[in-house]
Amino acid sequence: MTDNKTLAERLRERGVSRRGFMKFCAATASMMALPPLMIPRIAAALEQARRPSVIWLSFQECTGCTESLTRSHAPTIEGLIFDHISLDYHHTLQAAAGDAAEHAREAAMQENEGEYLLVVDGSIPLKDDGIYSTIAGITNLSMLEDVAAGAAAIISVGTCAAFGGIPHANPNPTGAVGVSEIITDKPIVNVPGCPPIPTVITGVLAHYLTFGRLPELDSLNRPMVFFGQTIHDRCYRRPFYERGQFADTFDDEGARKGWCLFKLGCKGPTTYNACATAKWNDSVSFPIQAGHGCIGCSEPNFWDKGAFYEPLSAGRWGTPAALGAAVVAGAAIGLGSAALARKRQAEASEEKDI
Amino acid sequence: MTVSEEAFEQFRAGVGMLSEMAPPATERTDEERVRIFKNTVIKKIMPHEAMDLETCVHCGMCAEACHYYVATEDPKYTPIRKLELTRRVYQREVSPNRWLRRLLTRDITAQELEAWQELVYDSCTECGRCSLICPMGIHIAEMVALTREGLANASLAVDEQRAMSHEQGQRGTMFGMGSDSLVQAAQVLKQKGIDVPLDQPQAEILVVTSVIEMTLFTDALEGTAKIMNKLGCSWTVSTCGYEAANFGYMAGYSGYHRAAAMRVIEAAIAVGAKTVIIPECGHSYPALRWDGAAAYGKPLPFEVVAISEFIGREIKAGNLKVNKIPAAGKVTYHDPCKLGRVGGVFDEPREALQALGVDLSEVSPNRAQSYCCGGGAGNFLIRRAAPLRAKVWELKRGQFEDAGADRVVTSCASCRINFMAGAADTHWEKPIESLVALVGANLAD
C-alpha cells in the first residue's frame, strides 16, 4: 500500500483547494495553541510529509473510537489526513482477514522496524495470562508487547487504551489495564475520551507529521494543547456557575434557560478535555451544550467515580449503619471513660480534707 | 455612727501581724503537695465544672471583668489562668481526653502550686464577675474556690488565712477571742440600754454575729440588736454558735468550714430557730446560705437570711418603720459580691435606703455587674496584697466620685474595711457606713 505521494498531492487529487488546505493548517495551529507564524511551517511540513506506517491494534474495545474517527457525513480534511497515513493493520478498516491480515502486520513491522507508529484502542486483559482477549490465537498482551517493541511511539486512543476504561471498571473481571501499565520503555501519548474527539486524534497526528515528534504532554501523558484545561474552564455556561444559577432538574426553568449543570452532576470541573472548544460533529455541539452534564469520560476511572448525576462536591459519607455504629461506639467509650474517671475520683476520695 | 480612726488603725495593725503570728504550716514534701492537690481536685470536680474546663477557648475576655486586671493590666491576673493547675489536673486525670492531654501537657509541680498561691489568694476574691463575662459560660469563681481547697489541703494556703482557719477550726476562737467577747459586747450594749438576749432556750430567730462586730464595727451589732428588739421578735444569740465568719470556707479547708458551720447549725436547731440571720459579713452568707447544707449533709431545717435582706423585707412588709435622714446627701450603695452577684440580695438594701429617704446615686456598674471592693474572700487579711488592694481602691474611688456620692453605704464588713483602709491611705474624707448601723440609728419611735 505504500506510495510516495505527498499529502499536498493527495489533497489536490481529492479536489481540496490550496485555500482549504491552508484553512486546515490555520485551524490545526490554533487548536494546538501555536502562533500564526507557524501556519506556513505546518503547511510546508504536511505538504512534504511521507506516509508513515501505522499499525492499529484493537483490544478490548467497542469500536467507538474508530467510529468517532471515521464517522463523517462528508469527506473532511481530518479524514484525509487520516488517509495520508499508511494504515497497515486495522481490523475494522482493512480489507484483509485471517492469516493475511496478520501477515500484513508482521510485514509492516519488519519493513518499518523502529519507525512505525503504534495506535492502540481498547484495554488489555492481564488476568489469567491475558486469555480473555485473543486475536489469531495471540493474547492482546503478547501482541502488544510484540508490536510495541519495534514502534517509534505509541498513541493510546480512547480511555480504554489510555487508562483501562470501561473494561477496567469495578469489578474488572479480566484484569484490564491501559497500555502504559504494560509498556514503559516507549513514548506514549494518551488521547483519552469515550470516544476521543476526532480532531484531537488528527491534531496529534498532524503534530507528529509536522514536527516529527510527539507534542508536549501532561502528567497523564495527554497532549497539553488539548487537555491543558478543564471543560469547566472553557464552558460557555461558566458565568451561570459563578452567579449561582443552576438547573435543578433536566426540565426546569434553569435547564430551559441553559444554566449551569453542576447540581445535575456535571464533571466539567475535573475533566481535562477540549470538548468545550473543539466540540463535536464539525464543531456543532458538545454534551453540555446539548443539555447534559459532562460525565468525565476522558478521565481515569470515570466509570467508578460515583453516579453521573451526583454533584461533584457530594461526599461519600458512608452508610447510616456505620454511622450508627460510630454513635454506639462513642457512647460505649464515653461511658467507659466516665466510669474510669469516677473510679479515679473514688480513689482520690481516700485523701481526706483538712 | 462611724468607727473611730484609732480603733480602725489598731485593727489594721493587728491584722498586719497575722502572718508573723501564724503557726508554721504542716511540713510536706513536694510529692505530697502535688499528690494532695491532685486528689482534692480529682475527687471534687463536678460535671458542670468538667464541662466548663473542656470548653475554654482562651479568648481572654475574663481578664476584662477582673478588678485586679482592670486596675493593673497585669496579664497574670487573668481569671482563667488562675485555674491553670486545676485545669491541668482535670485534663490529665479526669477528662475523657486524658490519654491525649498527658502527651500534650506537663504534670503540675510543687513549685507551680507555690506560685499559684498568690494568684488564687492575693489576687482573686471569688467575686464572680468573670463568671458573668465568659462567653462560654465558665463559672470561673467557683473553681478558684476548688483550687483554694487543693492548695489548703496541700498546706499551701496563704499564711494569714491558714492562721485564722486553724484557730477557728480547731479552737473556735478568733484573734484569741471566744464567747466571752460576745458576753462582754452584750454587756456594753446593755449599758446603753440595748438588750441582747443571749442563750435563750427557744427562739424564732437565731442571730449570728462576728468578731469584727464585737470589736470594731460595734455599730452594726448595735443596729442589729435595736432592729430586732424594735420588731419585737423572738430572737437570741447563742454563745455556742455566734460566729458567722467562716475562715475555713474562705481559705479552702472544707473540714474547718464544716466545723464552724455546724456550731451555728447546731445552735439554731437547739433553740428551734426558723430563721438564722447572718450579719454584715460577706462570705458568711454563702458559707451558710448556699454551702451550709453541704456541711450539714442535708437541707438546713431553717431559713438563712442576711441582715440587710431581713431589714429590707421587714421594711417592705411595713413591720419596720424608719425615719427619713435629714440632709443625707447623695448616698451610693456598694453591692458586696457575696451578697449581691453570688447571693441575690440587691433590692432589699435599696429598699431600706429608699425608706431612709436618701438620694440614692448608683455607681456604674452596679448590682450584678458591680466591681468587687478588692479585698473580699479573706484577701483583706493578706498583708502582701495591700498594694493590689490600693490599686482596686483607686478604681472604686473613681466610681464613687463619678456617682457624686457624699457617703458610701455597704452591707459587708470586708468591703467596709477595704474602703476605709483605702480612704484612710488616700485621705478620702467621705464616710463609709454600714447599712444596718444606719437603719438602727434611724428607727422610728
Next chain:
Amino acid sequence: MSLLDFARGTALQWSLYIFVVGIIWRILGAALVMRRKDMSQARISGAERVKEGAMTILTRSVPPETFEKRIRFSHITGYLWHIGYFVVVLFFIPHILFIKSFLGFEWPGLPNPMILVIGAITLATLVALLVRRMTHPVLKLISTADDYISWLVAALPLITGYMVVARVGLHYETLLGLHVLSFCLLLIWFPFGKLMHVFFIFPSRYNVGAIFARRGVRV
C-alpha cells in the same frame, strides 16, 4: 484512586466516624463524672431555673454594656469570623451540595463572588485574631498548643478553599482533594481540642445561668 476520591470517600468516612465517636465520648466522659447535689434552698423553682439557664444560652451572646465596652474588639471580631465562616460553609453552593449528600436536603445559596468576599473577610479576621493572640499580653500568656492547632485546623479549609477557586499551582481536583482533606482534618481534630466549645458552650452557659438563678441572680 485519585486524591479527590480518597478525600471525599475513605478519608471523609473515617474522619466522620472519628468525629462522631470523639464528640460523644468527650461529652459523656465529662458530663458523667461524680455529681453532688446542691441541697441549699433555691430562691426560685426548678422550672424557673431551667428557664433562666436556657435564657443564659441566648443572653450570654449579648453582654451588658459595662462588659461590652471592654471586650468590643474581641467581640466584634469573634462574631465576624464565626458568622463569615458559617455563611461560607452553609451558603456556597458546592458546600450546600456537599451537605445535601449527607442530610438529603438543600437550601438556596449565594453567588460565588459574594462568598469570595465574605470568605476573604473571615480569613482576614482570623489572621488578625492570630496576630492578636501572639501579641496581646493576656492572650500570649494563656494560649496553648491547642489554640494554635485549632486555629490552623479551622483556617486550612478556608485557605485551601481559596486555592481551589484561584487554582493555585496544582490541578483543580488535587486542590479540591486537599480542601476536602482539610475538612477531614477539622473533623478529626474537632473532638480533641477547643473546637468542642461548639457543643460545650450550651451546657456551660446553661449551668452558669441556672447556678446564678438558683441564688436569684439573673446573668
